[in-house]
Amino acid sequence: VAEDLGLQLPALRERGVRVVSEDRTQYFVLHGQTGHLVTAERIDREQLCPLMEKCMLRCEVIVEEEM
Numbered sequence: 001v002a003e004d005l006g007l008q009l010p011a012l013r014e015r016g017v018r019v020v021s022e023d024r025t026q027y028f029v030l031h032g033q034t035g036h037l038v039t040a041e042r043i044d045r046e047q048l049c050p051l052m053e054k055c056m057l058r059c060e061v062i063v064e065e066e067m
Contacts, residue, residue, distance in 0.1 A: 012030055012035055018030070018061075020059060027039060
């Protein structure tokens with residue numbers, strides 16, 4: 001994520017970068033040492049998208065400080 005935003009790793013913390021899902025559940029977090037996007041908890045597809053063939057989990061990367 002740091003690379004995609006064009007930031008160095010320390011800038012992720014300084015700018016308050018975080019990942020949020022549509023329903024504000026924290027499914028993903030940014031790993032502090034690597035800047036990689038990782039799952040914060042188990043994601044249950046059947047619970048998120050019951051009876052649906054395709055399932056999408058939308059999320060946004062929020063940067064609190066100006067880019």
